[in-house]
Amino acid sequence: MGVLAVGSVALDSVKTPFGREEEILGGSATYFSIAASYFTDVSIVAVVGEDFPAHHVASLQKLGIDTSGLERKPGKTFRWKGEYGFDLNTARTLDTQLNVFSDFSPKLLAAQRTLDHLFLGNIDPDLQRNVLEQMERPRVIACDTMNYWIGKKPDSLRQTLAQVDILLVNDAETRQLAREANLVRAARIILGWGPKTIVIKRGEYGALMIDGKSAFGAPAFPLEEVVDPTGAGDSFAGGFVGYLAAKRSCDQAALRKAVVFGSVMASFNVSEFGPRRLAALTYAEIEARFREFRALTHFEDL
Amino acid sequence: MGVLAVGSVALDSVKTPFGREEEILGGSATYFSIAASYFTDVSIVAVVGEDFPAHHVASLQKLGIDTSGLERKPGKTFRWKGEYGFDLNTARTLDTQLNVFSDFSPKLLAAQRTLDHLFLGNIDPDLQRNVLEQMERPRVIACDTMNYWIGKKPDSLRQTLAQVDILLVNDAETRQLAREANLVRAARIILGWGPKTIVIKRGEYGALMIDGKSAFGAPAFPLEEVVDPTGAGDSFAGGFVGYLAAKRSCDQAALRKAVVFGSVMASFNVSEFGPRRLAALTYAEIEARFREFRALTHFEDL
Numbered sequence: 001m002g003v004l005a006v007g008s009v010a011l012d013s014v015k016t017p018f019g020r021e022e023e024i025l026g027g028s029a030t031y032f033s034i035a036a037s038y039f040t041d042v043s044i045v046a047v048v049g050e051d052f053p054a055h056h057v058a059s060l061q062k063l064g065i066d067t068s069g070l071e072r073k074p075g076k077t078f079r080w081k082g083e084y085g086f087d088l089n090t091a092r093t094l095d096t097q098l099n100v101f102s103d104f105s106p107k108l109l110a111a112q113r114t115l116d117h118l119f120l121g122n123i124d125p126d127l128q129r130n131v132l133e134q135m136e137r138p139r140v141i142a143c144d145t146m147n148y149w150i151g152k153k154p155d156s157l158r159q160t161l162a163q164v165d166i167l168l169v170n171d172a173e174t175r176q177l178a179r180e181a182n183l184v185r186a187a188r189i190i191l192g193w194g195p196k197t198i199v200i201k202r203g204e205y206g207a208l209m210i211d212g213k214s215a216f217g218a219p220a221f222p223l224e225e226v227v228d229p230t231g232a233g234d235s236f237a238g239g240f241v242g243y244l245a246a247k248r249s250c251d252q253a254a255l256r257k258a259v260v261f262g263s264v265m266a267s268f269n270v271s272e273f274g275p276r277r278l279a280a281l282t283y284a285e286i287e288a289r290f291r292e293f294r295a296l297t298h299f300e301d302l
Numbered sequence: 303m304g305v306l307a308v309g310s311v312a313l314d315s316v317k318t319p320f321g322r323e324e325e326i327l328g329g330s331a332t333y334f335s336i337a338a339s340y341f342t343d344v345s346i347v348a349v350v351g352e353d354f355p356a357h358h359v360a361s362l363q364k365l366g367i368d369t370s371g372l373e374r375k376p377g378k379t380f381r382w383k384g385e386y387g388f389d390l391n392t393a394r395t396l397d398t399q400l401n402v403f404s405d406f407s408p409k410l411l412a413a414q415r416t417l418d419h420l421f422l423g424n425i426d427p428d429l430q431r432n433v434l435e436q437m438e439r440p441r442v443i444a445c446d447t448m449n450y451w452i453g454k455k456p457d458s459l460r461q462t463l464a465q466v467d468i469l470l471v472n473d474a475e476t477r478q479l480a481r482e483a484n485l486v487r488a489a490r491i492i493l494g495w496g497p498k499t500i501v502i503k504r505g506e507y508g509a510l511m512i513d514g515k516s517a518f519g520a521p522a523f524p525l526e527e528v529v530d531p532t533g534a535g536d537s538f539a540g541g542f543v544g545y546l547a548a549k550r551s552c553d554q555a556a557l558r559k560a561v562v563f564g565s566v567m568a569s570f571n572v573s574e575f576g577p578r579r580l581a582a583l584t585y586a587e588i589e590a591r592f593r594e595f596r597a598l599t600h601f602e603d604l
Contacts, residue, residue, distance in 0.1 A: 087483060088483075181319075205507035208521065208524060217524065217598050219510065222486045223484075290604055296518060297520070298558075299520075299596075299599075301593075301596060
């Protein structure tokens with residue numbers, strides 16, 4: 001029961017056309033865990049430095065997230081600095097300081113090895129497999145990656161993908177990974193390598209899920225206020241995997257609702273800087289937006 | 303009863319990563335009319351030169367399209383030459399020869415003035431209003447435009463929009479027209495100028511329809527073969543307006559199904575060069591893809 005989240009916990013400095021914030025809570029494991037925490041128990045494996053503020057840890061714990069696997073090491077916390085232009089679609093990275101994250105070597109606690117859902121955030125595919133080896137027998141393994149690993153360690157990434165159930169990536173990563181411009185064909189190529197399902201996150205355009213038999217497309221929730229897109233993909237993944245863990249099913253109906261819950265969590269996340277809005281939700285708000293998604297996408301039969 | 307389509311009829315030369323074709327049938331009124339012809343009676347107002355092949359006119363007539371308003375003038379037909387890269391999202395225009403289209407002045411036949419649905423293709427907004435003045439009392443006026451007119455004749459375009467029911471444009475045009483980066487806010491600004499509904503065509507990402515009360519989002523149909531995107535937007539408009547004309551309704555349920563029929567027609571159109579596939583459909587194929595759209599987008603309630 002519950003989800004194990006492996007990834008980064010960081011301090012982000014973000015500038016968008018709507019303001020700037022310095023050294024706020026960030027990282028893939030952070031956004032994922034907060035989003036998933038509304039659906040199921042979440043336990044985190046990550047590393048921070050001595051400078052990581054205790055109140056950030058407390059804010060995760062307040063959401064019920066198990067932070068006993070959050071290692072604190074001598075040195076400084078991973079820092080990312082980025083900027084978004086008016087279209088808010090792509091971040092321009094201004095600075096990355098890996099710090100203690102540079103030699104992150106995930107060590108799972110005994111209680112974490114038996115969790116039945118696993119999210120492998122965007123880290124070195126060698127480390128992703130190292131985590132897999134420490135797990136007993138997860139029912140569902142979801143995985144993210146990025147252009148850096150696709151280019152740098154394609155063989156290792158293929159070995160990881162062979163063990164993964166669900167791959168969550170964006171359009172460009174899908175195309176780059178499969179070396180195929182057509183997204184549907186690219187997805188089919190990747191499905192041939194191991195994953196049973198691929199979920200393509202398309203930012204403001206929504207998400208497309210493809211498996212061996214069918215496809216599911218969902219628009220993004222149309223928002224009048226998008227303040228900071230940082231963490232949208234990881235919030236999506238958190239809602240997606242969190243719902244599947246709570247539902248204890250991976251059938252097509254559950255997967256589709258998981259995509260919608262992922263979209264719901266991403267839509268909340270982008271409306272304030274950092275994970276601030278995401279961390280202050282009620283389950284009633286999440287369900288209300290799920291219903292708004294149905295209203296957004298419903299049309300009658302012939 | 304029926305739709306009047308005003309726009310261009312052209313000879314296109316198109317190059318994509320999958321081949322090239324020279325001087326094939328093109329133009330906004332062409333794609334629109336062919337798509338709409340599966341749903342309702344369509345009559346065309348456009349101009350071609352002496353060099354326009356008779357078999358192209360015959361192919362439109364074979365679909366039941368009334369071409370008596372297709373004026374043939376001394377000179378050469380409008381020619382467009384464009385190229386698409388591997389992502390197939392945006393055309394690079396290599397050459398435009400307006401020829402007889404440069405002094406196109408739409409003159410409606412008596413029978414055309416009483417048609418109850420009107421599609422104003424992407425032409426000079428002065429001409430769009432000129433057409434409106436010739437119409438008796440259309441029930442639904444749909445309108446397209448492009449960056450050129452938004453930049454060149456913003457005041458005239460605003461005057462046209464004041465009389466339009468439904469505006470069909472793409473993302474970039476919506477933002478440019480409203481001078482607002484956020485798409486939802488941009489749509490609301492434009493709705494304040496006259497149109498009751500705005501349909502934002504997003505190519506491979508689908509379509510978003512916004513009116514004063516609600517929003518509807520539909521993904522594009524995920525295709526493994528996209529050969530030539532030329533005319534996708536006009537095919538969408540043809541399916542959209544054609545369905546509304548057949549249904550004789552503009553309520554929310556009809557508008558939503560119209561968006562899906564628009565997406566269906568666009569999805570067929572891009573699978574071969576020019577309007578070849580679009581012109582060879584059966585209504586059974588169209589309904590089958592409508593049902594595939596439902597399968598693509600359906601998810602269960604909470």
